[in-house]
Amino acid sequence: MAGIPEGSCLVLHDEGAMTDRLITESRLLESGRDGVALFDIGGSISACNLAFAYLLGYEHNLLQKRPVHSLFRSHARAVLRTHLQDLVILGFITLETEIVGKRSEPIPVEATIAWIPGEQLFKIAIRDITVKKRLDEYRRTYAERLAIEVAERTAQLTEAQKELQRQKTTAEGIIYGSPIPMFVIDKDHRITHWNRASERLTGFSAREMIGTKRQWEPFFPSPRKVLADLVMENTPEEAERLYAGMNLRKSQVVQEALEAEHFFPHLGPNGTHLFATASPIEDEAGIIQGAIVTYQDFTERTALMAELKWREAYLNNLIQNSIDGIIATDSEGLIAIYNRSAEEILGYTPEEITGRMRYQDILSEETALAIRDAFYGDTYGPPGKILNMITSLLGKKREPIPVRFTGTIIFDGEKEIGSVVFIQDLRELQRLQREKDQAERMAAIGKTVASVAHYIKNVLSGLKGGAYVVRSAIAKGDLDLTLKGWEMVERNLDQIGQITADMLIYAGERSPVREHLDPIELVSEVVELMRERARLAGVELVSEFREETGKVAMDRTAIYRSLLNLVANAIDACTLKGMTEGEAKVVIIVDRPDGWAVRFQVFDSGAGMDQETQQKLFTDFFTTKGYAGTGLGLPVTRKMVEDHGGKLLFHSEPGRGTTFSLLLPRN
Amino acid sequence: MPKKILIVDDDPDVRLFLSTLLKDNGFEPLEAANGIEGLELAELQGPCLILLDLMMPRKSGIAMLSDLNNSERLRRIPVIMVTGVTGETGIDLNAFLARGAFVPAGIIEKPIDPDLLISTVKKALEGRSGNA
Numbered sequence: 001m002a003g004i005p006e007g008s009c010l011v012l013h014d015e016g017a018m019t020d021r022l023i024t025e026s027r028l029l030e031s032g033r034d035g036v037a038l039f040d041i042g043g044s045i046s047a048c049n050l051a052f053a054y055l056l057g058y059e060h061n062l063l064q065k066r067p068v069h070s071l072f073r074s075h076a077r078a079v080l081r082t083h084l085q086d087l088v089i090l091g092f093i094t095l096e097t098e099i100v101g102k103r104s105e106p107i108p109v110e111a112t113i114a115w116i117p118g119e120q121l122f123k124i125a126i127r128d129i130t131v132k133k134r135l136d137e138y139r140r141t142y143a144e145r146l147a148i149e150v151a152e153r154t155a156q157l158t159e160a161q162k163e164l165q166r167q168k169t170t171a172e173g174i175i176y177g178s179p180i181p182m183f184v185i186d187k188d189h190r191i192t193h194w195n196r197a198s199e200r201l202t203g204f205s206a207r208e209m210i211g212t213k214r215q216w217e218p219f220f221p222s223p224r225k226v227l228a229d230l231v232m233e234n235t236p237e238e239a240e241r242l243y244a245g246m247n248l249r250k251s252q253v254v255q256e257a258l259e260a261e262h263f264f265p266h267l268g269p270n271g272t273h274l275f276a277t278a279s280p281i282e283d284e285a286g287i288i289q290g291a292i293v294t295y296q297d298f299t300e301r302t303a304l305m306a307e308l309k310w311r312e313a314y315l316n317n318l319i320q321n322s323i324d325g326i327i328a329t330d331s332e333g334l335i336a337i338y339n340r341s342a343e344e345i346l347g348y349t350p351e352e353i354t355g356r357m358r359y360q361d362i363l364s365e366e367t368a369l370a371i372r373d374a375f376y377g378d379t380y381g382p383p384g385k386i387l388n389m390i391t392s393l394l395g396k397k398r399e400p401i402p403v404r405f406t407g408t409i410i411f412d413g414e415k416e417i418g419s420v421v422f423i424q425d426l427r428e429l430q431r432l433q434r435e436k437d438q439a440e441r442m443a444a445i446g447k448t449v450a451s452v453a454h455y456i457k458n459v460l461s462g463l464k465g466g467a468y469v470v471r472s473a474i475a476k477g478d479l480d481l482t483l484k485g486w487e488m489v490e491r492n493l494d495q496i497g498q499i500t501a502d503m504l505i506y507a508g509e510r511s512p513v514r515e516h517l518d519p520i521e522l523v524s525e526v527v528e529l530m531r532e533r534a535r536l537a538g539v540e541l542v543s544e545f546r547e548e549t550g551k552v553a554m555d556r557t558a559i560y561r562s563l564l565n566l567v568a569n570a571i572d573a574c575t576l577k578g579m580t581e582g583e584a585k586v587v588i589i590v591d592r593p594d595g596w597a598v599r600f601q602v603f604d605s606g607a608g609m610d611q612e613t614q615q616k617l618f619t620d621f622f623t624t625k626g627y628a629g630t631g632l633g634l635p636v637t638r639k640m641v642e643d644h645g646g647k648l649l650f651h652s653e654p655g656r657g658t659t660f661s662l663l664l665p666r667n
Numbered sequence: 668m669p670k671k672i673l674i675v676d677d678d679p680d681v682r683l684f685l686s687t688l689l690k691d692n693g694f695e696p697l698e699a700a701n702g703i704e705g706l707e708l709a710e711l712q713g714p715c716l717i718l719l720d721l722m723m724p725r726k727s728g729i730a731m732l733s734d735l736n737n738s739e740r741l742r743r744i745p746v747i748m749v750t751g752v753t754g755e756t757g758i759d760l761n762a763f764l765a766r767g768a769f770v771p772a773g774i775i776e777k778p779i780d781p782d783l784l785i786s787t788v789k790k791a792l793e794g795r796s797g798n799a
Contacts, residue, residue, distance in 0.1 A: 461778025465684030468781060472687050481687065488680045536677075536700065575677075575723070 035126045038119075039068040041084055046121065055109075055128060057102035068124065073098045073106060080113075087122065088115050099126060108133045176206070181295040184281070185228050187288065189213050201267065201274075201295060215293075219264060227278035228291040231258045254279050261298060273302040325403075328420040333358050336418070345403065345425045347396035362393050364400065375409060375419075384409045386421075393423065402426040455499055462492035502636045505558075512555035512643050519552055519590050519598045520545050526563045527588065530571065539574045539584040541567070546591040549598045552664055558640040559664075562648075563588075565633045566602040566660050573606025573658060593663070600662040608654040617650070637662075669695040670792065671712055675705035675731065676720035676749065684779070685718060692785050702731035709741055716772070716791055717746045732769055745772035745791045749779065 035052030039045045045066050053063055056071065069080035076097035079087070087093065092114045098106040109126040116123055175182060175193050181201040184193035190213055194206040202218030209215075215226050230239040239248060243260045251257035257279040265271040275296040280288045319326050325342030329335055335357050338350050346353075346362060353362075360368055374380045374389055381387040386407045392400040407421035469485030527543050534541035567586060574584035589601040609617070618635050634648075641648045645665045652658035672694045674685045679700075686696035697712055699705035701723045709717065717735075721728035728748065735741045748771045764771070772791035775784055 457778060462680055464778065465680060469684055469687045472691050484683055485687070488683060491680065538701075 033127075037063070037068070037124050038116075038121045039124065040121055041088070043067045043069055043080060043084060052126065055101075055107065055126065056099060068122075071099050072111075073100055076111065084122070087113060091115050096129065181297075182293060183209070183215060183228070184290055184292045185213075185215060185232075186290040187232070189215075189229055189232070191215055192290065193292075198295075201272070201297075218267075226293070227258055227260055227276050228293045231256070231278040231280050231291050232288050251277055251279075253277075256280050263302075268299070271299070273298040322422075323424075325423040325425070326420065327359075327362075327423065329359065329418050331415075331417045335359075337420070341425075342423065345395070345401060345423060346393060352396075362395075364392070364394055367391055367393075371405070371407075375407065384411070390426070402430060452499070452503075456496070459492045459495050459499075462495070463489055466492060502633075506636050506639055512558055512640070514553040514555055514644075516551040516553055517556055517559075519549050519600065522556075522560060522563065523588050523590055523600065526560065526567055529564065530567050533568070534571050534586065537571050537575045537584070539571050539586055541571070541586045541588075543588040544590070546589060549590065549592045552597045553667070554644060554664055555640070558643070559662075562637040562640050562662060563600060563602070565637045566600075566662065569633060569660075570602050570604035570606065570658070573604045573608075575606075595666075596663045597666045598664050601659055602662075603657065603659045605657045608656050608658055609652040610654050614650075614652060669693055670716070671695045671697055671714040672788065673697045673699065673705060673708055673712070673714040673717045675699045675702065675717060675723070675728065677701055677723040678720070681720070681749075681777075681779075685784075688781050688784065689788075692788075694788070702727060702734070705731050706734055706741075709735070709744065714744060716788060717744055718749050718775075718788075719746050720749050736769055745794070747771065747773040747775055747787055747791055749775045749777065 032049065033051060035049060035055045037045050037048035037052045045063050045068050048063050053059065056063070067081070069077045072080055074097060076095055079093075079095075092112070094110065094112045096108070096110050099109050099111075101107055108129050110129050111127075112125045114123050114125075172193065175184070176195045178195055179197055181197040182193070182195050183191055183198050186192050190211060191209050192211075194204070194209040196206070198209075199205050204214075204218050215228055216222075216224050219226065225238070225242060227243070230242065239258065246260045246262040248258065248260045251259045254277060257277055259275065259277050261273065261275040263271055263273045267274070275298045276293055277296075278291055278293045281290040281292055283289050319337060319339045322339055322341055325345045326337060326339040327335055327342050328337035334355055335353050336355070338348075338353050343350060348357075348362075359371070363371065371386065371389070371391065374386045376383055380389045386405060389405045390402070391405050392402050393405075395401050403426055404424040405421060406423075407419060409416055410418045410420060466485050466488030469488060470482055471485075473479070473481030473485055523543050523545075527541060531541055567588065570586040574586065583605060585603075585605045587601075587603045589599075589603065591599050591601075593599050618638055638648045641662055641664075647661075647663045649661045649663070650658060651661075672689055674682050674689075674696055676682050676685070677700050682698045682700070686698060689696040697708050697714055699708050705717070705719070708714070719728045719731065732746065735744065735746065746769075772794065773787040775787055
């Protein structure tokens with residue numbers, strides 16, 4: 001409220017009409033801060049000070065003669081209008097009310113009305129209490145707000161406490177009902193939680209465990225610290241000592257946690273392999289308030305791991321000790337498996353090769369291509385596999401090593417994830433083969449020498465016989481017998497010529513001289529020459545010309561000799577059968593199968609050959625015939641036919657006969 | 668009257684040599700090229716001795732032997748077996764002899780030694796006359 005300017009003392013009333021006391025009093029009032037007015041018993045304002053007029057917003061002279069009640073509202077207005085007589089009796093009242101200003105705005109005021117008996121006037125003093133009112137209001141509302149706030153806060157707190165309790169109950173429920181065995185100890189190492197899974201695992205109930213320090217009891221024979229106790233104390237040496245041999249370590253998963261595993265033979269029917277994790281429980285300040293331990297039953301896992309380990313070791317053992325070299329690559333093509341035999345073959349150490357080298361590093365460019373083609377083609381087995389390919393690998397000294405190579409690509413569905421190959425070192429095998437060949441050659445030479453000696457002995461016996469006959473004939477002067485004896489000598493001389501020629505052919509000294517000949521003419525000549533011999537042996541000799549062949553390029557001498565050989569053999573086969581009598585027949589058939597120029601088949605209904613004879617058929621100097629066989633006939637025949645690029649085949653059944661086929665190629 | 672000796676062999680050279688040898692030693696040789704001819708001649712001529720080859724066409728020496736054995740008259744004629752090179756004939760002579768159905772008067776191996784043959788022949792004939 002604006003103050004009244006100091007010194008502006010305006011007097012409302014006529015000082016001459018006032019008593020001296022009243023003048024003094026009114027002068028005092030003029031300078032007061034409270035608004036003061038005087039009114040008579042009829043309620044008409046007779047005088048007021050500046051403060052009064054200012055408070056109401058009027059010029060102060062305009063207030064004179066105005067009824068005082070018109071300036072008030074509510075019950076003050078009523079009191080001032082109708083009960084002024086009562087105020088005379090009461091003498092003094094103070095009331096809080098509102099006055100109405102010039103602009104009709106209500107102004108809260110404290111009004112004191114007093115009856116001044118000597119003057120027969122009322123004095124009213126009013127003080128603006130707007131600020132006080134506001135303060136009072138504020139104080140009142142503040143208290144209310146405070147009360148509401150307190151109530152709300154209290155409710156929240158209560159709710160939070162309930163929630164906390166609920167959470168605690170839930171957490172305890174989760175801990176207790178969890179399928180994972182766990183227990184919790186507080187900072188005094190007393191068990192606070194011992195869940196159902198722990199009960200099942202250990203056989204100790206929550207009721208007997210909670211509140212105690214018996215956490216050691218299900219696991220160890222005597223009181224000691226367990227992982228839960230140790231994780232709360234920073235005593236690594238003690239932990240190491242107590243958990244020696246139990247694979248104690250810091251957890252990789254939970255910070256500050258410790259892990260250990262151990263087999264407890266007394267838990268469960270066959271013992272239990274437990275994996276324990278103990279974590280400290282810290283409060284917000286980071287102070288350890290307890291510890292929680294969880295267990296995982298690794299029994300089955302451990303058994304599986306052991307099984308897996310055993311299998312791996314077994315497999316590894318198999319691989320490492322295989323006589324075959326074994327090399328396998330991973331999906332990147334790098335060599336992942338390389339066993340001892342492979343090491344022996346190639347010369348690289350496993351360190352040099354595994355994870356570092358590829359197939360390309362142990363193969364020449366050419367061989368690598370060949371093996372690639374073999375893997376994806378079907379020459380050496382179905383695609384993706386190679387069976388028994390003879391090839392070579394490059395050893396550490398980059399020398400080619402002959403090997404037998406078997407391999408397979410490993411697929412996972414459609415995707416190639418690696419390959420494995422088995423290699424056999426052929427160096428030793430080849431050396432043995434060479435030695436064997438050498439030995440066989442030596443044996444063959446020995447046998448050849450023996451056979452030749454024997455043959456010569458036979459011829460010699462013929463020559464001796466002939467010589468005897470000649471000498472005897474000459475002594476008797478028997479010219480005819482002399483001639484016969486001399487023919488005998490000549491025949492045996494011929495035989496020496498024959499075997500010499502055979503041996504030269506067989507030794508490869510003669511190559512075929514080809515001319516175009518009619519096979520039919522050739523066969524006819526052979527039949528003509530052999531007819532007498534067949535007749536003497538009681539064998540029917542016939543020829544069949546089944547197909548027109550035209551002239552065929554061949555060495556006349558060689559093929560003629562071959563046919564003679566085969567026919568002579570066929571007749572001999574029949575005479576062998578002659579031991580038991582029978583229909584002896586030799587048939588020469590000429591035809592032309594697809595792909596060949598001509599085929600000569602020589603069939604006999606003779607003795608046939610057993611398995612052993614068939615196997616030795618082309619062996620040098622093998623013969624079943626007495627004086628007539630050199631044992632070189634078939635080997636020589638075959639050689640002559642093969643020199644023509646032809647083939648000599650046979651089919652024989654013991655007791656039923658044999659067919660030889662001589663095939664000559666076109667061109 | 669010279670004694671008749673039957674030669675059965677398919678090799679004409681052998682027959683010529685043996686007959687010359689036998690003639691020179693005072694025997695009368697008869698020649699057959701196989702077992703069938705041999706049996707015919709034996710029946711007709713009644714030789715004192717038979718020189719028998721084993722490997723022959725039409726009827727082998729073994730087959731002829733068993734026929735000789737079956738004949739009451741011919742069974743008595745002693746037989747000297749003239750074998751090819753042992754083990755190369757395909758005939759297991761020892762197994763045949765082991766059956767005991769036939770006991771040869773001698774065995775001569777080719778190549779034939781003239782002196783050995785004549786002494787074996789004489790011995791066989793003496794044995795026969797001794798038995799007779």
